[in-house]
Amino acid sequence: xxxxxxxxxxxxxxxxxxxxxxxxxxxxxxxxxxxxxxxxxxxxxxxxxxxxxxxxxxxxxxxxxxxxxxxxxxxxxxxxxxxxxxxxxxxxxxxxxxxxxxxxxxxxxxxxxxxxxxxxxxxxxxxxxxxxxxxxxxxxxxxxxxxxxxxxxxxxxxxxxxxxxxxxxxxxx
Numbered sequence: 081x082x083x084x085x086x087x088x089x090x091x092x093x094x095x096x097x098x099x100x101x102x103x104x105x106x107x108x109x110x111x112x113x114x115x116x117x118x119x120x121x122x123x124x125x126x127x128x129x130x131x132x133x134x135x136x137x138x139x140x141x142x143x144x145x146x147x148x149x150x151x152x153x154x155x156x157x158x159x160x161x162x163x164x165x166x167x168x169x170x171x172x173x174x175x176x177x178x179x180x181x182x183x184x185x186x187x188x189x190x191x192x193x194x195x196x197x198x199x200x201x202x203x204x205x206x207x208x209x210x211x212x213x214x215x216x217x218x219x220x221x222x223x224x225x226x227x228x229x230x231x232x233x234x235x236x237x238x239x240x241x242x243x244x245x246x247x248x249x250x251x252x253x
Contacts, residue, residue: 109223172197175248193248200246207241 110119137155138146145151174197178190194200211217211230216238222229230238243249 106223110225113223113225171195174200189250189252191248191250192243192246194246200242203244204242207238207244210241211238 107119107121110116173193173195175193176191178188180186180188192200194203208217208230211234212219214234216234217230218228220228239249239251
């Protein structure tokens with residue numbers, strides 16, 4: 081489920097951050113729906129010890145436990161005060177970097193950073209709600225590559241809305 085630590089440069093933070101390779105849902109869906117032969121996703125958090133905690137949970141807790149919504153909800157309730165306390169000290173900044181490397185040699189980079197994860201999630205949710213009201217997407221939860229998801233011609237506006245308040249939003253096309 082987790083690889084060993086890897087590292088990449090996040091230009092905004094001007095530092096190299098550690099992460100794991102993970103089998104996130106978009107890896108499988110991009111492979112199956114878009115027929116991309118090789119897809120990988122990398123995930124990491126800061127402070128670094130959150131990565132250790134996530135790795136420990138996936139190694140120590142049985143898969144059946146992690147599939148049980150009520151048990152996972154109980155874990156969330158137990159750990160929420162700790163997460164909020166650490167966020168109060170370390171902050172809740174979120175940064176995402178997406179690298180696309182094509183077999184024809186073309187490569188693209190996208191970078192998004194926001195000072196507050198909770199605000200960024202709210203902005204993204206609101207952007208999707210507006211897209212539903214405008215008819216750019218159907219109600220529901222969709223992977224971007226699914227036909228029911230956001231229309232290609234509406235994606236630029238959706239991303240602009242979702243990036244409101246971001247300290248960095250760069251798409252290298």
